[in-house]
Amino acid sequence: MSEEEIVRGINCGDMLCYEKLIELYSSYVVRVIIKVSSGKLQTAEIEELSADIFIKVWQKKLDIEEGKLKFYIGAIARNHTLNYLKSKGRRETIPLEEDTIDYETPEDSLVQEEDKKLVIEALNTLPE
Numbered sequence: 548m549s550e551e552e553i554v555r556g557i558n559c560g561d562m563l564c565y566e567k568l569i570e571l572y573s574s575y576v577v578r579v580i581i582k583v584s585s586g587k588l589q590t591a592e593i594e595e596l597s598a599d600i601f602i603k604v605w606q607k608k609l610d611i612e613e614g615k616l617k618f619y620i621g622a623i624a625r626n627h628t629l630n631y632l633k634s635k636g637r638r639e640t641i642p643l644e645e646d647t648i649d650y651e652t653p654e655d656s657l658v659q660e661e662d663k664k665l666v667i668e669a670l671n672t673l674p675e
Contacts, residue, residue, distance in 0.1 A: 553616065
C-alpha cells in the first residue's frame with residue numbers, strides 16, 4: 548500500500564489504512580521520541596507517547612497532505628514528546644544555533660598570528 552493510498556484511506560476513516568500506518572511508522576515514531584528525549588524516557592513512557600501520537604494523527608487526519616505523511620508524523624511526535632517532557636520538568640535545554648557556532652574573536656586572531664610567526668621562525672632555523 549502506497550503512502551497516497553494510506554492518506555486517502557485514513558481521510559475516509561478506513562481503519563485498515565490506519566493499522567497499516569501504525570505498522571509502517573511505529574518504529575520511526577519511537578526513534579523520534581528517543582532522539583527528542585535524549586533517551587531519558589522509560590519503555591512504558593515511550594509506548595504511551597507512541598500510542599498518543601497515533602491517536603493525534605487519527606484525530607487530525609484531514610490535515611495530512613499527500614507526500615508529507617512522514618514529515619507530518621515526525622512533527623507530531625517531536626512536539627508531543629517535547630510537551631510531555633516539559634510537563635514532567637525533564638526538558639533538556641537545546642542550545643540556540645548561535646551558541647553552537649564558533650566565532651573568531653580578536654584574541655583568537657592574535658593568537659593565530661603569533662602561532663604562525665613561531666612556526667615560520669622554527670622553519671627558518673632548520674637547515675636546508
